[in-house]
Amino acid sequence: MGLGAGSIILIAIVALLLFGPKKLPELGKAAGKTLREFKNATNGLVDDDDDDKEKKNKKTEQQ
Structure with a gap:
């Protein structure tokens, strides 16, 4: 529903x-x-989540 x-x-x-x-x-x-x-704040949150996922992936690959 948009604004006309x-x-x-x-x-x-x-x-x-x-x-x-x-x-x-x-x-x-x-x-x-x-x-x-x-x-900017929401982009920072998304970037932090991406960093956390990368760290988890690296730990999983090392095991």
């Missing part, structure tokens, strides 16, 4: 009314920064 163009426009208008034109760029920057940090 009308829904996105309605959300933008409501956000503009709630926060005003001066706050929207700041909110956008904060949201982008938060998403970037979340993405």
Whole structure:
């Protein structure tokens, strides 16, 4: 279930009314920064899991 163009426009208008034109760029920057940090953190978790799997495989091969 995706958002159509009308829904996105309605959300933008409501956000503009709630926060005003001066706050929207700041909110956008904060949201982008938060998403970037979340993405980096989840990538770090996936990398840690891959490292753990490699260590287990090496121990299994040695035995």
